[in-house]
Amino acid sequence: MSEFFFNDLSIHNQFADKKAFLAALEMFKNVRTAVTGANHIFYVHRNILLRDACGVSFRKAVLMHCNVNQIKQVMSWVDKSANFLPDEETFLPSDRFECDGVDVSSSAIAECAYRCLIEGDVLLTSLNPSEYNKSPIKVIVNCSGDAECVELENLYKLPNLDKRISEIKAPIATWEVLIEQINALPSVDVSSNVIDQLAAEPFARNIAEECYRRARALSEMAQCKTIEAFNVLYVKYCTGDSWFSDSSDTEKKDFKSKLTFTVNGSKKLCPFHGKVKIRQFRIHTDKVASFGNDITIVYIGPKLTKV
Numbered sequence: 001m002s003e004f005f006f007n008d009l010s011i012h013n014q015f016a017d018k019k020a021f022l023a024a025l026e027m028f029k030n031v032r033t034a035v036t037g038a039n040h041i042f043y044v045h046r047n048i049l050l051r052d053a054c055g056v057s058f059r060k061a062v063l064m065h066c067n068v069n070q071i072k073q074v075m076s077w078v079d080k081s082a083n084f085l086p087d088e089e090t091f092l093p094s095d096r097f098e099c100d101g102v103d104v105s106s107s108a109i110a111e112c113a114y115r116c117l118i119e120g121d122v123l124l125t126s127l128n129p130s131e132y133n134k135s136p137i138k139v140i141v142n143c144s145g146d147a148e149c150v151e152l153e154n155l156y157k158l159p160n161l162d163k164r165i166s167e168i169k170a171p172i173a174t175w176e177v178l179i180e181q182i183n184a185l186p187s188v189d190v191s192s193n194v195i196d197q198l199a200a201e202p203f204a205r206n207i208a209e210e211c212y213r214r215a216r217a218l219s220e221m222a223q224c225k226t227i228e229a230f231n232v233l234y235v236k237y238c239t240g241d242s243w244f245s246d247s248s249d250t251e252k253k254d255f256k257s258k259l260t261f262t263v264n265g266s267k268k269l270c271p272f273h274g275k276v277k278i279r280q281f282r283i284h285t286d287k288v289a290s291f292g293n294d295i296t297i298v299y300i301g302p303k304l305t306k307v
Contacts, residue, residue, distance in 0.1 A: 002168050003122045004035045005085070005112035007137075007154070008045045009104060010130035013052035018065045021054050024127050025066070025074060027158070031125050032077055034161055039171040039205075044078055045085045045108040085111045098140040113139040113150045118236075119213055123164065126156040172208040175199070178300075182215040187222035187294045191261070197301045207278050211300055214243050214274035214283055218297075221289045230291040238289060246288065247271035251305045258305070259284070261298040270298050280306075 006028070015021040035042040053061040062074050085108060096103065097110035104110050108124070115122045126132040136151035155161040172178050175198040179190050217237045224230035238244040247259060252271050261270050263286045274283035284299035 003041045003043060003115060003119075005043045005108040005115075005122065005124050006031070006045070006048070007112075007124050007126040007130075007132055008048040008051055008108050010126035010132045010156075011048065011051040011053055011058055012131060013055065014130055015054055015061075018054070021061060021065055024053075025062075025070070027127060028077070029073075030158055031161060034158070034165060035125070038165045038168075040165070040168070041083055043083045043085050043108060043111065045106075045111065047106055048078055092143070096142040098142075099137060104139070109137065109139060109152070112152055113141050114143075116150050116152060117141055117143075117148065121213070122152075124152045124154045125161065126154055128156040130156070132156065172205060172212060175201075175203055175208065178208040178211060181212055182297065185215060185219040188215055188219045188297065189294070190297045190300075191263075193262075194297060194300050197299060201301060204278065207276055207281050210276040210278060211274075211281065211283055214276070215297065217243060218274075218285065218289055218295050222292075222294055224291060227291050234289065244272065244274045244289065247273065247305060255305045261286075263296065263298060273299075 011024070015024060032042050049057065049059040051058045054065065056064065062071055066074060095105070095114070097105045097107075097113055099109055112122050112124050124137060132154060133156050135154040135156070137154045139150045139152060141148050141150050153164075155164055169181070172181060175195060178198075179195055182188060182190050217233070221230055221233045221237065224233060236242065247255075252259065252269065256269065259269055259271050260267050261284070262268075263270070268286065270284045270286055272285050272288045274285075276282070280303040281301065282299065282303050283297055284304070286296040286298050287293065289295060
């Protein structure tokens with residue numbers, strides 16, 4: 001499953017009349033249908049309702065130019081039932097994002113650029129016509145004083161969107177598919193008993209996708225060609241408030257039995273783990289991620305060190 005972000009900045013009062021505005025809404029609907037119909041996530045920034053359209057806000061333009069059924073439909077796309085941004089995993093208020101010399105920090109472009117920097121597997125969609133009919137969209141990301149240029153793939157033509165969707169990895173539909181896709185990653189495998197651990201847990205695709213992202217990060221670290229490249233990724237994924245960490249000394253002592261797994265026929269303490277906030281899932285591995293070493297996932301499931 002991939003994440004698609006609708007570029008709210010591609011609504012910028014460019015509609016000459018009601019007909020052009022309604023055509024834009026039709027395109028928005030088609031983009032949303034294509035993305036969600038393929039079981040991918042379609043994010044919409046809350047500021048879309050405030051964007052200029054036909055000389056008024058987007059919300060007012062919808063109320064002015066749409067019939068009752070259209071109003072209900074459009075508002076259902078951008079109300080509380082939508083995947084609204086920003087969410088709990090957004091960037092810090094002090095972080096800044098710039099596109100073509102313009103501050104875009106309060107927009108879907110910023111959210112998409114941040115996810116691209118952290119995860120990589122994200123795409124932007126924009127209305128056509130708009131000022132954003134180009135790809136890639138280059139964003140200068142300044143987080144904690146470190147500036148970096150991120151290039152976002154921007155889809156603004158429906159045929160290109162449909163083609164791109166067809167190329168994306170199929171959504172993870174079961175725990176078994178999750179295990180299969182992780183085992184397909186280079187330098188990472190999953191212990192045979194992990195599927196039994198997951199059997200008692202209700203399947204949740206969002207958890208499965210987050211687990212896959214963390215497994216992909218482990219693969220990325222294990223595949224590094226130089227120690228310098230590995231160190232960069234280790235800092236990114238395994239330090240501070242990031243995806244992976246070791247258990248505390250207290251947890252290792254108090255939960256030793258729970259953190260011990262059978263690895264190659266022997267019992268081994270496996271405190272190094274990946275964290276998924278949803279339902280407090282954890283991914284424990286047989287060793288700390290290290291340069292040049294394959295890694296085995298020995299546990300996927302709820303947090304083991306709960307008091």
